[in-house]
Amino acid sequence: MKRTIRTTALAVGALTASLGLSAGPAHADVPAPRVDLRVLVVSDGGPATDAIAAELETAGTPYTEVDLQDAGRPVIDAGFLADTVDGRPRAKYQAVVLPNDNPFPANSAEMTALASYERTYAIPQVDAYTYARPEVGLQYAVGAGYAGSVDGVSAEVTPAGLAGPFGYLEGAVPFEDNSPTVGESYAYLSTPAPGADFVPYVQAAIPGRATKGALVGEYRHDGRRELVVTFVYNQHQQQFRLLARGIVEWMTGGVHLGADRNYFAVHVDDVFAADDRWDTRLNCTPGDVDCPPGEGTPNPIRMVPADVDHATAWQDSRNFTLDMAYNGSGSVDHRQDNNGADPLADKLIADRDDFRWINHTYTHAFLGCRQDVSVVPWKCATNPDGSTQWVSRNEISDEIATNRVWGESAGLPLDDDELVTGEHSGLKVTPQQPGDNPNLGLALADNGIAWLASDNSRDPVQRQVGSATTVSRYPMNVFYNAGRAAEQVDEYNWIYTSRAQGGSGICEDNPATSTCLPAPLDTEAGYAGHIVPLETRIALGHVLSNDPKPHFIHQSNLAEDRIAYPVLDGVLGGYDALFDESTPVVNLRMEDIGVEMQRRASWRGAVDAGQVTAYRVGDTVTVQAPGGVAVTATMPAGTLRGNAGFGDAYAGALSGWTATAGGPLTLTLPSTVTAPGPVTEPGGPAAAASTAPRTRVPAGVSDPVPYGAER
Structure with missing residues (x-):
């Protein structure tokens, strides 16, 4: 969403002169200003400004980045910041x-221009990571405060923060401590x-003292507002x-393009089928391709009716719905082997409306190249001329259609356009199959498939097939071939x-693998003590x-041991402890996720191409986007589109996608939202502030301590 400026500087001119405005009170003949909905990010290449830019990028909020390390960057002057339109x-x-409260040399004309701009238009400034000092409304940390590591510290949102910009949180702000040997956080x-007009929003106890020190707070001075952040971070922490x-x-007053929500969906693959079990002696999975042919005896893992009862009760307790990706032949084969009985299928079908369902193909067949499993690892079988043997279009289509018919006959509430192939097969898988099965796309079209699951660890970018x-x-690192915690730990140790x-x-072959263990985990305690916390943190x-x-x-x-639930409970329980019920x-479900990702890509393309304009004048917001591109925006509660409400409530605001026909989208803000404009109190320019001191950035922020690998 950024527009990185690398052009030559615009003509220099005093802000007030270029606008015909005085630095004092607004005059009646000066029209209300237009404020464009775009953020200026002045970066020093540090992790804090990068993190804020990443947040804007992901949310779809337009921003312009100026890199202070770029010799060809523009000068930030009056003409760069403001002009006149109509x-x-x-x-x-x-x-x-800004990287801090003043990243420029002392008496910098650029900082003077920014300060004048902020006063004239009531533009807020974020100090992404700065030193505690009087210039930002705080006492020096040395002496009465603290400067040092805050790894593992439990910070808190103050009442002012909860009543203000951080009201979507429950109150606790825990700081990560992923490694005892790496510094990950540092704060003042x-x-x-x-005498400073400073309101703390987030604070933590000062070690050795009864007082608490600010980590985030608002400083008002000289007709300006700054959000002062005194701890360093990266975008992942x-x-x-x-x-x-x-x-x-x-920084936006709750009025901006883009939106931020917290998503979680869990697909359960192989429902009705059985999964082969890890052999702790052979260190492979008999019945699957990682064991040499004929080695070991398959010992499958399959749910029973009591597991369905547990799943539905768990969903009710968490107000959460699992997506069941099913293989109909799993039930058909079970009935054939058990005189027509399948209590699991009967229970799942009876409770079918408690879950969402996804076609996972009938037999879970591998739909890419034909696998030669006479060797480990397997390879693609080839024709006499050396070309790859592919599973045919008809075979793929039969797997999709037969499973759909089976699901429909069972009354499963399906979306026919969703599909998860077995092992995401048919799509590329390296190193054996570097490209998609050329028959896959044809079979998908034959069956009206619009949304196809892929494995993020090898195919992360949304694409058309x-x-x-x-x-x-x-993929969660809770293994498909483990029904018991001890099996999971044994395989984890082996890998x-x-x-x-x-x-x-x-780990010896690929030192970058982030879940490497210094020693094997204890079989009894390793799952709950190591794997569950790690996988919870990742998810x-x-x-x-x-x-x-x-x-x-x-x-x-x-x-069996139902080993997924401790991780899922860790994610959802941890989330509930952090966020207010408004968030x-x-x-x-899968289709809606695909639509969300598709809309984001379309919006991102339009913004990056300069095809989106948005601005606010008083209580009116106007957005212009190309036809066919839905607009994403976040607005205060009470915002209207015409006579109707805008968006959906989330985190104390309204947000969502709004379709347009290429014409302007006009929104009316509630009267309680303060309009931007020139400062009405005289308050002339403050004395030039000194350049902010260098702040410490620990290694765990520059190079984030990894959570772990996916599998």
């Missing part, structure tokens, strides 16, 4: 983000300077993810330990990142 003064940016904790929404809401658009899914420790050696990180992509597990994980998890 006789009306125009502020080109609704907010300014201090109290407001005497939980503490930033929790506060990112509030930072944007504060025949008639279908892919929906990338996050992520060294060969000398009896492991696979993947919750996705939820907090405005990322709608679903996660997937397997029916085996809901059976629920958004639990979408």
Whole structure:
């Protein structure tokens, strides 16, 4: 969503002169200013400004980035910041983000221009990470405060923060501490300077003292408003993810393009079928392609009716719906082997309306190349001329259509245009099959498939395959071939330990693998003590990142020890402890997720191409976008589109997609929202502030401590 400026500087001119405005009170003959809905991000290449830019990018909020390290960057002067359009003064940016309170040399004309611009148009400024000092309304941290690591600290939102921009939170803001050997967070904790108009929004206890110091707060001075942030962060850390929404809401006054919601969906693959079990002696899965042919005895894992009861009760307790990706032949085969009986299928079909259902193909066949499993790892079978043997169009179509008919006959509430192929097969899988099966797209079109699941770990970008658009899914590191916690730990140990420790050696071959273990986990305690917290943190990180992509597990994980639930409870329970009830998890089905991702791509393309304009004059917001491109925006409660309400309520605001026909979208803000405009109090320019001191950035922020790998 950014527009990076690398052109030559515009002509220099004093802001007040170029606009015909004085620095004092507004005059009656000066029309209300137009403020464009775009954010100016002035970056020093540090992680804090990068994090805010990433938040704007993901949400779809337009911004312009000026890189202070770029010798060819424009000068930030009056002409760069403002001009006049149709006789009306125009502020080109609704907010300014700086690396700190003053990243320029002392007595900088650029900082003077920014300060004058902010006073004239009431433009807020975010100090992304700055030193606690009187220039930002705080006492120096040295002496009365604290400067140092805040790894693992439990911060809190103040009453003012809850009543203001961070009201979507429950109150706690825990800081990550993912590694005992890596510094991940650093902060300056201090109290407001005497006489300063400073309101803390987020604070933490000052070590060794009875007082608390500000981590985020608002400083009002000289006709300007600054959001002062005194801790460093990157875009992935939980503490930033929790506060990112509030930072944007504060700087935009709750009026901006783009939207941020917290999504979580979980697909359960192989329902009605059985999953092969990991053999702790052979270190492979008999019956699957990772075991040499004939080695070991398959010992399948399959849900029972009590597992269905547990799933429905769990859903009710969490107000959450699982998506069941089913294979009809699993039930057909079970009935054939059990004199026509299948209590699991009977129970699932009886409770079918409690779940969402997705076609997962009839037999879970591999739909890519024909696999040669006489070797481990398997390879694609080839024709005499060396060409790849592919599963045919008819075979793929039969897998889709037969499973659909079986599901319809069972009364499953299906969306016929959704599909998850077995193992995401048919799509490319490296190294064996670097391209899609050329017959896949044809078969998808034959069956009217519009949404096709893909594996985010190998195919993360939404793309078109025949008639279908892919929906990338996050694989959870809760293994398909484990029904017991001890099996999960044994396989985990084998994969992520060294060969000398009896492991696979993947970490020796690929040191970048982030879940490598220094020693094997304890079989009894390793799942609850290590794997569950790690997988919870990974998934919750996705939820907090405005990322709608679903996660997937397997029916085996809901059976026997039901090992998926501790992770799912960790995600949803952890979320509930952090967020106010106005900000629920958004639990979408696959098709809706695909539409959301598709709309984002279309919107991003229009913004990046300069085809979107948006501005505010008084209480009216006007947005112009190309026809066919839905507009995404966040507005205060009470905003109207014509005589109707705008958007849907979320996190104390209204947001959503609005279709347009290429004409302007006009929104009317409630009268309680303050309109931007020249400052009405005289308050002339303040004395030039000194350049902000250098702040410390620990290694765990520059190079984030990883959560772990996907599998």
